[in-house]
Amino acid sequence: MKIYPYKRLGRPITLRVTSVSLKLSDGTRDPLDTSAYSTQEQAVALGVAGHSDWVSATIGLSATLPPGADAPDAAWSDLRVLAVLTDGETNVRTSTPLTRDAEGSRDWSGHLEVLRDDHLGRASLSAYAVGTVDGVRGRSITETDRSWIVDTVSDEPVRGLRLDVRKASFNKSSREWLRAYGDAPWLVDTTARVPTVFVNTDIDGIVGLLDSNGSGVESKARDLLVAQMATDVWTAVFHGAIGDLEVEPDGGPVFPTDWQGEVLREMLPDVVPGVHVEEALRRVHRRRTGEAGWGELQTRIHYAAVRRADAAKAVGFMIRSLERTNRESET
Amino acid sequence: MITQPHHVPERLALLSGSAADTFLTEGLLRGEEVHSGIDMAKVVEPLPEDDARWSTEPIRSLVDDAMFAFDTEHTGADAWLAPRIHATLRLTRREAADRRLWNHLALAVAPDYVVWRHLSEASRRVAPERFHGPTDRQCFSRLWWAAELFRNGPDYGPVEVACGNQDLIHTVLRKDLIDHRPTAQALVRLLKDGKVTTGRELNGLSVAINAAGATVVYDALAPDEPRDAADLRDWIEEAQTAPPVARHVLPQGPDEEPVPDESVSVLTDYFTELFETAPVRGRRTED
Numbered sequence: 001m002k003i004y005p006y007k008r009l010g011r012p013i014t015l016r017v018t019s020v021s022l023k024l025s026d027g028t029r030d031p032l033d034t035s036a037y038s039t040q041e042q043a044v045a046l047g048v049a050g051h052s053d054w055v056s057a058t059i060g061l062s063a064t065l066p067p068g069a070d071a072p073d074a075a076w077s078d079l080r081v082l083a084v085l086t087d088g089e090t091n092v093r094t095s096t097p098l099t100r101d102a103e104g105s106r107d108w109s110g111h112l113e114v115l116r117d118d119h120l121g122r123a124s125l126s127a128y129a130v131g132t133v134d135g136v137r138g139r140s141i142t143e144t145d146r147s148w149i150v151d152t153v154s155d156e157p158v159r160g161l162r163l164d165v166r167k168a169s170f171n172k173s174s175r176e177w178l179r180a181y182g183d184a185p186w187l188v189d190t191t192a193r194v195p196t197v198f199v200n201t202d203i204d205g206i207v208g209l210l211d212s213n214g215s216g217v218e219s220k221a222r223d224l225l226v227a228q229m230a231t232d233v234w235t236a237v238f239h240g241a242i243g244d245l246e247v248e249p250d251g252g253p254v255f256p257t258d259w260q261g262e263v264l265r266e267m268l269p270d271v272v273p274g275v276h277v278e279e280a281l282r283r284v285h286r287r288r289t290g291e292a293g294w295g296e297l298q299t300r301i302h303y304a305a306v307r308r309a310d311a312a313k314a315v316g317f318m319i320r321s322l323e324r325t326n327r328e329s330e331t
Numbered sequence: 332m333i334t335q336p337h338h339v340p341e342r343l344a345l346l347s348g349s350a351a352d353t354f355l356t357e358g359l360l361r362g363e364e365v366h367s368g369i370d371m372a373k374v375v376e377p378l379p380e381d382d383a384r385w386s387t388e389p390i391r392s393l394v395d396d397a398m399f400a401f402d403t404e405h406t407g408a409d410a411w412l413a414p415r416i417h418a419t420l421r422l423t424r425r426e427a428a429d430r431r432l433w434n435h436l437a438l439a440v441a442p443d444y445v446v447w448r449h450l451s452e453a454s455r456r457v458a459p460e461r462f463h464g465p466t467d468r469q470c471f472s473r474l475w476w477a478a479e480l481f482r483n484g485p486d487y488g489p490v491e492v493a494c495g496n497q498d499l500i501h502t503v504l505r506k507d508l509i510d511h512r513p514t515a516q517a518l519v520r521l522l523k524d525g526k527v528t529t530g531r532e533l534n535g536l537s538v539a540i541n542a543a544g545a546t547v548v549y550d551a552l553a554p555d556e557p558r559d560a561a562d563l564r565d566w567i568e569e570a571q572t573a574p575p576v577a578r579h580v581l582p583q584g585p586d587e588e589p590v591p592d593e594s595v596s597v598l599t600d601y602f603t604e605l606f607e608t609a610p611v612r613g614r615r616t617e618d
Contacts, residue, residue, distance in 0.1 A: 004546055056560060084550055086510065090424040091480060093510035094558055095550040115560045117423035130551040138552030140545070176374045177350040191348025193429070246465065246505060249534055257507065 006133045007075035009142035011066035015083070015127045017044055017148065018109070019060035025053040038157040043149045044125075045157040046114070057114040059150070063098055063127045065106045066142060076131030076141055081108040085150070087123040088257020098127070119152040121193060121259070161262050163233055164196040171202050188233050190240035194259055195233055220321040223314045230309035231302075237263050238271075238301055242288055245281075253285040270304035271297065332450075333359070335391070335443045338368030343385040344375035345431035346438060351463045354438050360457050362446040371439050376431070383571045387440045389419050394444040396578060405448050409474060410494040414487035416471060417478035418582035421570040423563065427479065430463065433472040437462045445470045467505040480509050481519060484589035487581045489519040496522060498530030508540050512590045513553040517598035526603060535611035536602065543605055552601070553594035562587045 016039060021031040030049060037044040046057050061083050069079060081098040098110035114123065125148040133139040149159055170178040170187075178198060181187050185203045189196045201207050209225065212218045241260035245253040255261050255278065265277050272280035287293035306312070354371060358364030378385045393415055401408040426432065437445050442462070449461040449470060458464075466472040477500050481493040493499050493515075499522065509515040518536075521527045527536055566585035576582045 006546075080551060082548070082551060084548075086507070088507065089428045091476065091507075091510045092424060092558075093507070093550070095555075096557070113557070115558060117425050117560055117563065118558065120425050120428040128548045128551070130548045136547065138547045138549070140548050174376075175347070175350070177347070177353070189347070189349050191352075191430075244465065246468075249502065254505070 006139060008140070009066050009068055009129070011142065012145035013066070013081070013127045013129060013142055014064040015125070015144045015148060016062045016064075017059055018062050019058075020044060020046070021058050022046065022049065022051055022054040023056045023058070024051060025055055030054075036157065041149075041157055041159045042146060043151065043157040043159050045154040046150065046152050047155040048157075050155070054116055056116060057150075057152075059112045059114060059125075060109070061098065061112055061125075061127070062107060062109045063144075065108070065129055067106070069106065069129060069141065070104070074131075076133045076139065078132045078137070079129065079141070080131070081127060081129050083110065083112050083125065083127045085112055085114065085123050085125050087119050088261070089120050089122075090118055092118045092123065114150060114152070116152065119150075121151065121153060123150045123152070124148070125150055161259055161266070162194060163230075164192065164194050165199065166196060167199045167201050167207060169202050170198070170200045186229055186232075188229075188236040190236050195237045195240075197229055197233055217318075217321050217325055220314075220318045224318045227309045227311040227314035231305045231311055234263075234267065234305035234308045235301060238267055238305065242284060245285055247285075253281050255281060267301070267304040267308065270307055271300045332362050333365040333443050333446055335441065336365050336368035336371075336439065338372070339387060339391060340368070340372060340375075340439050341387055342378065342380075343387055343390075343432065343440070344377050344435050345429065346371070346375050346435040347431055348434065348463055350374040351434045351438055355459055355462055359442060359446075359462075360459060361455060362450050362457065365442050366438075368439060375435060375439070384421055384567070389575055390416070390436065391440060392575070393419060394441045398444060398447055406497060408448060409477075409497070409500065410491045413474040413478040413494045414482070414490045414581055414584075415576045415578075416474050417482070417487070417490075418576045418584060420475065421567045421573075421585075422475070423567065424479065427472065427475055428466065430466065430469070430472070433466070433469050434463045436471050437469065441471075465505070473500060473504060477504055478584075480504070481515050482584045483512075483516055484587045485584040486589065487584055489516060491581070492519050492523050496528075496533075498533050502530060502534050503537055506537055506541070508537060508544065508549075511549050511553075512555050513594040513598050514540070514549055516590045516595045517553075517602055520595060520599045521602060521606070527606060531613055532606075532611050535609045535614075536606045539605045539609035540602060543601075547601075549598065553591075553598045555590060555594065556588040559587065 017037045020036045021029050023029055030051065032049055036046065036048045044059065063081055065081065082095050083098060084093065084095045086093050096110055096112045098108040101107040101109055126144045128143045129141040130138050131141050154162060168175065168178060170182045182202065185200055185206055187198045189198065199206060199210060209218065209222055212222050241256060241264050244260060247253055256264065264281060268277045268280040272283050284297065287297050354366050356364065393412065397408040397412045400411065445461050446457055449457045451457070460468040461470045463469065466476055477494050478487065478490045481490045483489050503509055503518065509518065527533055563585045
């Protein structure tokens with residue numbers, strides 16, 4: 001818990017997205033329907049309408065302050081609320097002031113502009129209530145405890161990490177580097193912007209299996225295959241993220257701000273349980289760069305990957321499905 | 332020391348990290364041997380043909396000039412090259428965040444420059460991240476981003492100051508705090524006024540700025556102008572007809588609103604106060 005040298009509000013701001021519209025390159029506006037954002041996931045997906053030529057998005061916001069913000073005996077004056085959009089990949093930080101809906105109301109609202117040229121993938125959106133405390137302007141009184149995610153590409157508002165799955169003939173791909181891996185059914189590339197799985201269409205029948213959506217053994221085999229791929233991806237991505245860590249002058253690792261950071265935040269609690277993620281990262285980094293303990297950690301990394309890939313579920317369903325098939329063939 | 336590859340592509344392209352890896356040979360990292368360029372041309376993804384920005388000749392000529400002008404003091408090239416790379420390669424931040432572009436520039440177009448600038452005296456080797464590392468470490472993207480984050484609207488003056496201090500671009504460029512334009516300008520002002528100079532001081536100050544940022548929202552204390560997409564788009568559009576970038580005077584950046592001076596002043600004063608009380612390694616508190 002952080003200690004503040006002045007009085008603050010104990011509870012966070014509730015931030016909601018109330019509307020999303022896109023400005024297209026021909027100057028027209030396309031209001032997106034509610035499928036573009038999810039309050040449950042706290043995510044906005046600007047790719048839902050399939051436009052690739054949008055210039056900017058206008059996101060309508062509503063923030064509700066916790067009780068006490070306007071208490072007559074509050075330690076602050078000049079209360080203001082602002083929404084801040086940040087993107088670690090493109091170093092963008094913009095803010096917009098919100099205005100109070102009605103005198104005495106705890107609800108504040110406003111609009112935030114998201115420029116297409118300013119983002120490659122995901123940005124993060126939060127709100128702050130600020131005031132003047134003991135003569136210091138801009139003191140943070142309270143803020144959102146969980147940011148919204150604004151995904152400029154995705155067509156579905158979800159928080160979790162999205163993988164890119166691409167099908168390619170490894171032997172004939174224009175990506176010539178894939179040719180060296182012609183006999184592999186799939187490959188994971190963690191150097192791309194988001195982790196990418198290349199599925200090798202040269203392996204006979206693999207595409208048919210992956211695209212199958214029946215309910216028989218085939219679909220269970222597909223799920224098992226997908227779980228196996230996902231395990232590979234999570235493991236590779238974790239290693240990639242740990243290998244790319246930047247280090248502070250005091251030797252401590254810096255938490256990445258892009259998807260690698262998301263991956264680490266998600267997996268570290270399973271890799272080093274029971275400690276805060278920042279501490280977990282320091283321990284993992286020490287093990288990798290130090291003299292001992294990296295090998296021992298692999299089991300835990302694998303465990304974290306298997307859990308994320310839902311491998312136990314896929315194996316369970318596969319076994320049940322096989323049992324049923326066997327029973328049916330006996331009778 | 333290596334020269335440019337025998338075959339330098341005429342157009343910039345995208346080179347994925349996985350594809351780049353095979354070209355990062357020990358010979359290249361030691362600055363002894365460079366690929367011919369022919370095999371690399373097969374593994375890149377092309378960029379649109381009809382965009383003059385992807386011509387490699389203006390960049391190749393810039394790095395040649397830099398190697399000539401800073402022959403005796405290679406690090407000095409950063410402050411000269413950063414604004415000029417930025418004004419030559421007119422990119423949106425979305426484009427600049429794509430590491431594949433920088434991979435291609437470093438490996439296909441100017442590997443000799445990367446070696447010239449980053450060959451370490453101690454290890455006799457170039458760190459691989461200078462070719463295909465994070466954007467704040469890679470040889471060219473770090474300069475582009477330094478120019479983008481430290482320019483004040485069209486004025487590259489602050490970029491020269493920032494890049495003239497290796498400690499600043501080394502320690503501060505990767506920190507989120509400079510994403511807030513008034514904060515970046517205030518840092519440059521402190522540097523210019525000689526209030527902070529050494530790496531330790533800069534580091535101590537940036538730690539203090541971050542710590543204070545947990546209680547003070549700088550966006551509220553020192554507001555910035557909203558970003559305008561049109562100014563930047565116009566500037567990028569002009570790249571189609573722009574002449575080579577000026578060598579002897581500073582070029583002009585996109586015609587965006589400069590940071591409000593009032594905000595920079597407020598933050599400069601605030602940071603000065605923070606710095607006077609910040610713990611800096613090697614500095615005695617009572618003197």
